[in-house]
Amino acid sequence: MLNLEHVTSFLAVLRTRNFRAAAHERALSQATVSQHIQKFEAALNTRLIARSHEVIAVHRMNIA
DSSP states (O other): OOOHHHHHHHHHHHHHSOHHHHHHHHTSOHHHHHHHHHHHHHHHTSOOEEEOSSOEEEOOOOOO
16 A cells, blocks of 8 residues: 655655655654655565665666
């Protein structure tokens, strides 16, 4: 089930390209934002963000 908080955190990560900055923007902890993204990905049954220590990359989605 989709959750507005999860979607909002995802959009913040897209906008800032950084989990820490997204957390600051949303006044949440970095761990909470990470959990939101994980739950959002689980709800969609797809990986949306490629995580590394330095770079956030968005996976291309093919929506029919």
